Amino acid sequence: MGEIIILFITLIPLYIVLIWTYFNPEESMLYGQRWMYKEQPEFSKRAIKYTKFVSVNFIVLLTTFLIGSFFFDNYRFRLIFALGVFVYIGYLIFFKLRSEILKSDE
Numbered sequence: 469m470g471e472i473i474i475l476f477i478t479l480i481p482l483y484i485v486l487i488w489t490y491f492n493p494e495e496s497m498l499y500g501q502r503w504m505y506k507e508q509p510e511f512s513k514r515a516i517k518y519t520k521f522v523s524v525n526f527i528v529l530l531t532t533f534l535i536g537s538f539f540f541d542n543y544r545f546r547l548i549f550a551l552g553v554f555v556y557i558g559y560l561i562f563f564k565l566r567s568e569i570l571k572s573d574e
């Protein structure tokens with residue numbers, strides 16, 4: 469039980485960064501690279517949508533990882549649970565988001 473609490477405490481900064489990335493995608497894409505531009509660059513709607521999509525999916529992934537580590541004591545169950553979530557997110561990225569982006573470009 470103690471390792472779950474330590475894991476939760478160490479993941480709090482990552483949650484904060486992911487929430488910030490969702491609400492300020494332009495700022496997060498420029499983080500650490502603002503010095504390269506003289507003016508504020510314009511990002512495409514596709515890049516902003518992708519950044520928000522990735523941040524939401526990582527929030528879901530971290531949450532399911534925490535829930536999985538709380539309920540499953542066996543490492544095999546955790547591995548199968550995490551692999552299932554990765555496959556689902558991969559499906560969303562490659563099929564759902566791709567078709568949505570292609571619809572928005574037309």
